[in-house]
Amino acid sequence: MWFKNLYIFAFTRPFTINEDELESQLQENQFRPCGKTEMSHFGWSNALGKHGQRLLHHANGCFLLSARKEEKILPASVVKEALDEKVEQLEQEHSRKATKKEKEQFKEDITFELLPRAFSRISDTQGYICPAKNIIVINTSSRSKAEDFLALLRKSLGSLPVTSFAPETGAETIMTSWLLEQNLPEQFLIGFEGELKALGEDAAIIRCKNQDLLSDEMLAHLNTDKQVVKIAFDWDQTLSCVLADDLSVKRVKFFDVIHEQNADIQSDDILVKIDADFTLMTGELNRFIDDLLTQFGLRTDSYLETE
Structure with a gap:
């Protein structure tokens, strides 16, 4: 859930x-x-x-x-083995190479034959x-x-x-400013995992774990044309996660203090427990999403078309 x-x-x-x-x-x-x-x-x-x-x-x-x-x-190897046998049989019987069309038909027949198993x-x-x-x-x-x-x-x-959701200013630019300018609100606590990427097609990538992202070493990388494309943080003493520059959020983990809010529900009343957990989770995630989007100058109604 x-x-x-x-x-x-x-x-x-x-x-x-x-x-x-x-x-x-x-x-x-x-x-x-x-x-x-x-x-x-x-x-x-x-x-x-x-x-x-x-x-x-x-x-x-x-x-x-x-x-x-x-x-x-x-498995591709199973299909290939059966196909090779079919092709070899045809070539021996007719003393010629199998055509591309014949191979495609053999493969289709083999797949049809193997699917039930x-x-x-x-x-x-x-x-x-x-x-x-x-x-x-x-x-x-x-x-x-x-x-x-x-x-x-x-x-x-x-x-x-x-x-x-897509901010007017690139997400990686805003995420980089969180480290360089340390301008995140207090409910966001920068974690110890991130990914930096330089500009260009064959750009250098730095992935780090258990690393202070606000250290002089990391800030030096940011001052040499690298940008943050992934960053870990804790939010509002509620959850931890890793944010990517497409605004996808990975490895969300709710803290025990949140799970404990429904701990008094009897374990044998499973539907009530699921309903309570879903209600609690959506309430916290909606708050988090509001807060997160605000950092990129967005709102959840940002894209509603006006008549």
Whole structure:
């Protein structure tokens, strides 16, 4: 339930779909296991996993969704071995080289034949929509998985007017100023991990851990045309994370003081506990996102189109 990575997207038009409408539209693309001859399938699964029956969970004004993908695993070496045998057989029987078209057809036939026996890999990607904040927050460290989540939601809803947050001044410039000018508010405490990158295509990259980012050594790098592209920090005695220059947030870890707020809920009342955790998490993440975007001159309603 507790998100560990964040890709944050802004609505360009208010999200006005209510809970019942959203549930109904998600059902059009509900997850089902792959058929015998399918390579993959992607759809919406129960938002609360084995503990729920619905494709969304609504709490704290936010909608929790979970996208599930099943992919069949066919090792390339197995396919190649079978293909080589087919090609060799043809060449021996007909005393000629196999054409490109014939090889492609062989490969297609082999894949079709092997799929029913292939292993499956299943992965889930969760995200929440907060209409009041005009944002979608997706729990993944992969930009492509975030885009897949949005594409599935767009398919379900017919349209999805969202965009990435992008400050007018480059994020790396602002992040660099946090170290050079030490101008972050007091609720942001710079951590001991970061990545610096010089300008240019073949630029030097410095990755560091357990390093004081405000040391003279690091500041010297910044004064020689390097910029911050990743930086770790703690926020408001609530969580720690690593921020990248595309404003994605990785390795989010909520502090014990936050988890302890729901510690008195009985462990056997799992749905109540999940609901309380989701409410607590979205409340803290929404505060964090507001605070973070402010440092880049943005708001969660920055991209709403005005009529």
